[in-house]
Amino acid sequence: MLQLKIHSNLVECGTDEAGRGCLAGPVTAAAVILPDDFSHPFLTDSKQLSEKKRLALKEIIEAEALSFGVAHVMMDKIDQINILNASILGMHRSIEQLSKQPQFIAIDGNRFKPYAKIPYECVVKGDGKYLHIAAASVLAKTYRDAFMASLHEEFPAYNWKQNKGYPTAEHREAIKKYGPTPYHRKSFRLLPEQLKLDL
Numbered sequence: 001m002l003q004l005k006i007h008s009n010l011v012e013c014g015t016d017e018a019g020r021g022c023l024a025g026p027v028t029a030a031a032v033i034l035p036d037d038f039s040h041p042f043l044t045d046s047k048q049l050s051e052k053k054r055l056a057l058k059e060i061i062e063a064e065a066l067s068f069g070v071a072h073v074m075m076d077k078i079d080q081i082n083i084l085n086a087s088i089l090g091m092h093r094s095i096e097q098l099s100k101q102p103q104f105i106a107i108d109g110n111r112f113k114p115y116a117k118i119p120y121e122c123v124v125k126g127d128g129k130y131l132h133i134a135a136a137s138v139l140a141k142t143y144r145d146a147f148m149a150s151l152h153e154e155f156p157a158y159n160w161k162q163n164k165g166y167p168t169a170e171h172r173e174a175i176k177k178y179g180p181t182p183y184h185r186k187s188f189r190l191l192p193e194q195l196k197l198d199l
Contacts (some may be wrong), residue, residue, distance in 0.1 A: 002044060002131045004034065006106050006121060013067075013098060014132025015091045016108040018046070018140035020083055022165035023175070024158065024184045025148050026072035027083060029090030030139035031098055031105075033066040034132045043134050045127035046141040058142045061135045068135075069097025070143045079187040088113050094136075108133045155181050 005012040017029040043061075046054055062068060071093035078086040092115050095105065105112075105120035108127045112120055123129060127137040145164055152161035158174045158181070165171070165183075175190050184190060 002129060002134060004036065004038060004131050005104075006123075006130065007104050008036075010103040011066075011100060012104040012106060012132065013095060013102040014106045014108070014126070014130055014134070014136045015094060016127055016133050016137040016140055017087045017090055018137070018144045019165065020087055021167070022185070023167050023171065023188050023190055024075070024160065024165035024181065025151060026074050026144065027078060027086050027090055028070065028072050028140045028144035028147065029087065029094045030068065030070045030136040030143065031091065031094040031102075032061060032068045032132050032135040032139065033098060033100055033102060034061075034135060035064065035066055038064060038131060040131070043131055043138070045125070045134055046137040048128070049138070051145070054138050054142050057135075057138045061138060065135065067098040067100050068139060069094040070139055071097065072144070072147060075183060075185050078185050082187070083185075084111060091115075106130055106133055108137065151183055155183070 013031045013033045015031040017027055019027045043057055071090045073086040073090040095115055105118055107122045110122050110124050112122050126133040148160045148164045157178055158171055163171045172191055180190055
């Protein structure tokens with residue numbers, strides 16, 4: 001059973017991101033403050049949930065959260081400042097959107113940069129330990145998936161509706177065949193060495 005938050009007596013937000021390992025599209029972060037009486041039987045790390053469950057949970061989280069924020073950091077920014085810094089920037093931007101300022105920030109993972117002098121703690125695999133981080137992981141994933149589905153309409157050959165920009169064999173094959181799009185991350189290795197074209 002996941003715990004609600006780290007400090008029971010503080011206004012605490014959980015934050016997480018989705019899309020760090022993708023070759024295309026933004027990295028998306030979310031921050032969530034849940035009410036103290038919140039519980040849900042199947043809320044956990046979004047990667048463990050089916051798409052149907054994630055979408056059902058998204059509605060519950062948005063209806064019941066005291067506040068939430070979601071932010072996309074686009075490809076050019078990722079290329080400019082690197083994916084780790086872009087993920088942290090996304091978390092900062094999502095916390096900025098909260099209507100209540102948290103007194104404590106719980107972060108999924110092991111890296112963060114201070115935000116507005118608010119105390120924080122990084123929790124490895126936090127989306128499987130705390131409900132507010134799990135809720136942030138669900139929002140980050142569902143918002144990013146919807147964004148990639150909209151980009152799919154523009155570039156259907158890469159099948160982002162299905163692979164969401166992750167480096168699947170099919171996605172790499174499309175890059176090899178059609179080349180990169182403006183939505184691909186230029187700083188990422190889009191093709192393994194053995195697939196490089198001999199020019």
